[in-house]
Amino acid sequence: AQSVAQPEDQVNVAEGNPLTVKCTYSVSGNPYLFWYVQYPNRGLQFLLKYITGDNLVKGSYGFEAEFNKSQTSFHLKKPSALVSDSALYFCAVRDRRDYGGATNKLIFGTGTLLAVQP
Amino acid sequence: DGGITQSPKYLFRKEGQNVTLSCEQNLNHDAMYWYRQDPGQGLRLIYYSQIVNDFQKGDIAEGYSVSREKKESFPLTVTSAQKNPTAFYLCASSIGFTGGSGANVLTFGAGSRLTVL
Numbered sequence: 001a002q003s004v005a006q007p008e009d010q011v012n013v014a015e016g017n018p019l020t021v022k023c024t025y026s027v028s029g030n031p032y033l034f035w036y037v038q039y040p041n042r043g044l045q046f047l048l049k050y051i052t053g054d055n056l057v058k059g060s061y062g063f064e065a066e067f068n069k070s071q072t073s074f075h076l077k078k079p080s081a082l083v084s085d086s087a088l089y090f091c092a093v094r095d096r097r098d099y100g101g102a103t104n105k106l107i108f109g110t111g112t113l114l115a116v117q118p
Numbered sequence: 119d120g121g122i123t124q125s126p127k128y129l130f131r132k133e134g135q136n137v138t139l140s141c142e143q144n145l146n147h148d149a150m151y152w153y154r155q156d157p158g159q160g161l162r163l164i165y166y167s168q169i170v171n172d173f174q175k176g177d178i179a180e181g182y183s184v185s186r187e188k189k190e191s192f193p194l195t196v197t198s199a200q201k202n203p204t205a206f207y208l209c210a211s212s213i214g215f216t217g218g219s220g221a222n223v224l225t226f227g228a229g230s231r232l233t234v235l
């Protein structure tokens with residue numbers, strides 16, 4: 001079965017410092033990976049996705065993610081954190097049908113709360 | 119502006135009552151989804167619909183029901199059979215259900231918070 005894991009419940013970083021939010025995956029076949037962000041009492045907003053191609057994916061609000069096949073990881077990064085980046089971040093992987101075909105069902109990790117201190 | 123509208127934003131229910139959460143989209147998307155969010159558990163899929171008049175159970179469908187009579191609408195009913203209904207409910211949509219060589223992005227509504235008293 002497809003799955004993603006976010007090993008950190010919370011990440012604390014000072015404003016201006018680089019940030020990393022970790023995600024590892026377990027999939028059969030090629031992974032389709034996503035990052036979403038959720039602000040308090042709101043829905044999720046899409047940040048970026050990896051389908052194929054370059055291992056470094058650039059997304060919204062200055063975020064990027066690095067796909068590492070050997071380590072089965074898809075960590076979210078930003079060179080310089082802002083207080084406004086404080087939110088809940090979810091990693092997700094696209095589910096696959098029993099016969100191997102892709103679907104748009106997403107399997108989400110448990111989320112990582114990012115707290116950026118001024 | 120295109121998007122997904124969920125209502126009500128907050129809902130209180132007494133035990134034993136059924137409640138219906140509304141989800142409307144004007145994105146012309148074929149596929150729609152309902153997720154439940156609980157602290158520390160991420161998002162879990164309740165039901166999804168690939169096309170009008172069709173829907174499938176997700177991972178935690180027990181105690182819930184849905185309908186998809188119109189492309190724009192995918193209401194979720196939380197029945198009295200749902201043992202622990204207090205949660206944040208998120209509706210989402212995507213252009214299609216199978217993206218072929220690509221992967222379609224899910225667009226989410228702002229959510230509905232249900233509290234059972």
